[in-house]
Every structure is written in structure tokens, then in C-alpha cells.
Amino acid sequence: MARERAYLGFLEGPPIEGSRAFWRGLIDKGWPFEVAVDDGRVVGWCDIAPIDRPVFGHIGSLGMGLLPSHRERGIGRRLIGSALDRARACRLERVELHVFATNLRARRLYESLGFVAEGTLRRRAKIDDRYLDEVVMALAL
Numbered sequence: 341m342a343r344e345r346a347y348l349g350f351l352e353g354p355p356i357e358g359s360r361a362f363w364r365g366l367i368d369k370g371w372p373f374e375v376a377v378d379d380g381r382v383v384g385w386c387d388i389a390p391i392d393r394p395v396f397g398h399i400g401s402l403g404m405g406l407l408p409s410h411r412e413r414g415i416g417r418r419l420i421g422s423a424l425d426r427a428r429a430c431r432l433e434r435v436e437l438h439v440f441a442t443n444l445r446a447r448r449l450y451e452s453l454g455f456v457a458e459g460t461l462r463r464r465a466k467i468d469d470r471y472l473d474e475v476v477m478a479l480a481l
């Protein structure tokens with residue numbers, strides 16, 4: 341997904357060991373971490389992770405993605421729905437995310453769930469000499 345150079349704030353997937361530790365931390369602490377599995381293979385995820393500072397303890401930061409083969413089949417909506425249910429159960433008060441302004445599919449999904457655009461970070465990313473604005477969205481729980 342990172343190598344598509346279009347949707348995520350990475351150009352390569354982060355090293356697997358660090359990712360495993362991150363996921364393990366979420367699961368152990370009961371933070372939302374949902375995966376979609378097809379034929380024994382993980383094809384998508386949605387997590388809502390803490391921001392590592394006490395003053396942001398009421399907030400979770402959302403990330404998600406699906407393999408291209410599994411997009412636009414309703415899986416993303418189910419993943420984020422489950423993650424938000426868990427966020428409510430965890431008594432989080434606010435879920436935040438950053439989305440590239442060009443990513444209309446993701447923005448439509450978030451808006452349909454009540455996320456509100458709170459601002460735009462201009463030219464926030466630069467990929468292959470192309471600047472991308474990033475929209476900050478948040479949902480009050």
C-alpha cells in the first residue's frame with residue numbers, strides 16, 4: 341500500500357519487527373485494532389492508536405487501508421465501524437486522522453461516519469515532486 345505512493349504517509353512499509361511491537365501494544369492495552377482476513381491472509385486493517393503524551397490521552401489517531409484487490413466492497417466501512425465501536429467502549433472522546441486531500445474515497449467514508457474536516461495542511465507531503473495537501477479530520481465520540 342505504501343508503495344502505491346498515493347494514500348499513506350509512507351513510501352515503504354515500516355520494518356515488520358517494529359510493526360509487530362506496535363500492534364502487540366495496541367492489542368495488549370485494548371486499543372482498537374481490526375484486521376480483515378481473506379483465505380488466511382490479512383488484506384486490510386484499521387487501528388486507532390494513542391498519541392504518546394498525557395495531555396492527548398482522550399484522543400485516538402486512526403489509520404486504515406486495504407489491498408487494492410479488496411477495496412470498494414464494503415470491507416473498509418466494516419473495519420472502521422468495528423474500530424469506532426471499540427473506541428467508544430474504551431471511552432475515547434475524540435478520534436483524529438490525516439488524509440491526503442486527493443483521497444476522495446477515504447474522505448467520503450470518513451464524512452459519512454460524522455468525521456469533520458478541521459483544517460488543511462498545505463503541501464504537507466511531497467511525493468515524486470508532487471505536493472499533496474493533508475486534511476485533518478476528527479470525530480467527537
Ligand SMILES: CC(C)(COP(=O)(O)OP(=O)(O)OC[C@H]1O[C@@H](n2cnc3c(N)ncnc32)[C@H](O)[C@@H]1OP(=O)(O)O)[C@@H](O)C(=O)NCCC(=O)NCCS
Pocket residue numbers: 341347348404405406407410411412413414415416417418437438439440443444445446448449452
Ligand atoms: C479508503 C479505504 C480504506 C475505504 O475502504 P473500502 O473498503 O474501499 O470502502 P467501502 O467499500 O467500505 O466504501 C465505504 C465508503 O467509501 C466511499 N467510497 C467508496 N468508493 C468510492 C469511490 N470510488 N468514490 C468516492 N467514494 C467512495 C463511499 O462513501 C462508501 O460508502 P457507500 O458504499 O455506503 O457509498 C480503501 O479504499 C483503501 O484502502 N484505500 C487506499 C488506502 C487509503 O486510502 N487509506 C486511508 C488513508 S487516510
